Amino acid sequence: MRRGTAVRQVRLRTFLLLVVAALLGTGLAAAPPAAPAPVWSRVAAGVEYRTVDVPSENGTARAHVLSADLGDARVSAGLLYPGVVAARSALSVLADRAGATGGINGDFFNVTETEHPGVEATGAPVGPAVADGRPLKAAVPKGQRFGPALPPGTNTRQVLGVGEDGRARIGELGLEGSVSTPYGELPLGGLNQYALPVGSVGLFTRDWGSASRVRATCGTDTRRAAPCSEETFEVTVRGGKVVAVAEEPGRGAIAAGTKVVVGREAGARELRKLAVGDLVTVRHKLAAAGADPVAYRFAVGGYPVLRGGEPLGGLDGVAAAVRTAAGTGGDGTRLLLLALDGGAGFRSGLTVAELAGLMRDLGASDAVNLDGGGSSTLVARPDGATKVSVLNHPSGGAQRPVPNGIGLFVRPEAA
Template sequence: AASSAHEGPAAFAAADPDDGLVTGSATTEVAPGLNLTQFDRFDPAGWIRGDTLAVDLGSKVLKPTYLSPGTVSARTPLSQQVARAGAVAGVNGDFFDISATGAPIGVGIDRGQLQTAPAAGHNLTASITDDGKARLASIFLEATVTLPGGAVKATNFNSPVLGTDAIGVYTPLWGASGRATSVAGAARVREVELRDGVVTATREQPAAGPIAAGTTLLLAREAGADALAVLKPGDPVDVAYAPRTDAGNIAVAVGGNEVLLRDGVVQPVDNVAMHPRTAVGFSADGRRMWLATVDGRQADSRGLTELELARHMKSLGADDAINLDGGGSSTLLARNEGEAAPSVRNSPSDGGERLVPNGIGFTTVPGSGKLTGFAPAPAVATADADRVLSGLTRHLVADGHDDTGAAVAVEPHWTTSDHRRATVTRGVITGHGPGSVDVVAKSGRASGKTTLSVLGAPVRLGTSTEQVALSAAGAKSTFKVYGYDADGYGTWLEPDDVKLDYDHSVVRIEPSGDGYAVTALTASGATAITASAAGFTTHLAASVGT
């Protein structure tokens, strides 16, 4: 579970690493100083698929940003947090209280302002300082509550759980989640409400609902509750809090649970449990950082142990690295240059984005808005999209962009490096003969290119499934149509190249990405689906009900 700092049994084995065989790797630019690399690898333990954002913090275009829903105890898909911040890329962040409040367990800092913090425990962070240095930093809470009779130490700030004898400080930034679970099992509890430095209410259990603007709450248990028990409405109370660290002035920080690398040395971490992973690495000089995810719990990616993750981060160039929340939380978003918005680039193991409390990402400074280049690519960026069969087509997007990578809408002039292999018209490339071909988008002095593989003419068709089984009216599923040349090489076919015949009273079939979406229109029934392209046909069945 995401609330746990460990997702498997603790064990360390210094086995010799086998990096395996990288079967595919592609790097694209997100913005100046920020690249996305996606790779597939096979080793004796199975397949691994990963994504890495490599960041040059010397870039004048990039700005680090703390990703969140806006309050500490709220959870939303990371894509919403990225959109809220206007970020061009980011990864999920801290472990969190998954079964109760939803709040991060460790430290969070946004634009230098403390969001959440424990005094001790879960103090490791991935941090970026005001002067643009990425650091593995330990950050602690320095908080004092000055009562009429003297000062006491507060132990937590907007934290999901208070330990024995603790005093927690809560602000409106906490959000809507209740605080009763924060003091679950406490022998004695005291909550004190402050406004403008004066006690306005005291109670023996935390109140429900969000904290009103301009209000600070002190929530305490056992000895902490005893210290606050003397307070009554009208008493003056001063609360002061700040992060404490030797890493300098922190601009952005998210918490993690394990140091994977320290000073270039792999640490003694778990080498048993394989899970989806998220990690952040830092160069020795703090000028570069890597935000990485590795998929897991899937047929095409087994996940990594913490030890394997440490070695992976070191192979990227990291000197220090920290493990962030993994499992179903692992999520990485990025745009390509010229794309209007970032999209999820990894494959979350839950089948979609998990609701998470925070993350770390990057925005860009405002761009010129003037066209400086293109980043042409297949319109649907899925497996084998960079292939096209002779006689058939592939749709492309030009993705014009300015000096920061922001989208600029311009219709380019398209050309190919060899018109005998392929031609392109208004962003649709048609294959003519086998071989590699460069496709160029150009307007004025701005240009960009991508490379596609033209396969031979199709000699047979196939589908991703033999039968689409739908449970009842309204149920949905998908399928793809593939074409294969005489050498056995293949790719999915654009819906524009395929003609479908089927019983329209049983199902509705609509183009969807690199295939088709099927919706049942009746409670019970069946139909054959015939797909035709390039003079060939293939068949599958669709059934509804039992």
């Protein structure tokens, strides 16, 4: 047997023993909490795994954690998603399809539409998303988000991602763009979003998928459950010309090279001036706000909980739940991915404030809370394995389909 093969098999056995021990522990609700793993276990070059048991007033929570060394040229991070914005899939499927070494689920998303009978939930995420340097979507208005209330001073435009410099960071991505028509220039209010600002126009591209675009005109900037708009209009543009118009937003896949512009209220009134054959130019980009104007290689929407090593003010310290988080450390060269276990012995979870403290204790200087509950999932594929394994117990008993996640990638050592 070749030495390299033998080493990989030993690493795989060691990793799987740790995984089995962690998973068996979740079924022992009456047993005392297991001690934290004394050391990190190697998954692949630059990626390590461990579990941590966290006592709290609500009971013991078990955290499953992946640590990635982005300073290692072989290691990178990217967005896991089903290929379009408005679609969902199990995290393990997304990870295997992308060839990821590990990952966690990502952003909160449009999971239900009980407030709008007859309108289908799109499954699209709340915040901005960037994949391979390409902007997929922008953020919905703050009042339209799903998930816990945001801390003061934060918004739906905030993301965790990796810049073109290879460093992880938490920042803010805002949409910049316009729709130029023979009758004037309209500011662009949305990009592949399940909710558009009142009175705006929004752009939908091939990246949206085939889900109905009606949901984008429901609710208001401050109230998600507000009725759908009664004043809408949709324009389809191909080759810089209007090729179709409609009174209501449509559905179905959008062809490459085709753009669909949806307007509501004042935006709809402006679009209604257009006719087939009119010239229209649409431009858009996601721009980083603040003093860090770096271009993002990948980004996923997140709820900030830790900044500069300190938990944000106003974090909920009462409601405990199974949660997912991601954080950065080492000046952006370390990326921490965490998912709590949803097994019977640990289902009480942590509060958002406790989660922030845990991320700080693990070495993160900045962190975001991601979608939790039945969505919380962490997967890894150690050296020698062909598929990822789910290392925590999803609280619903099986993986919940999610719209995106954070993937870790490791180039083969031979490369």
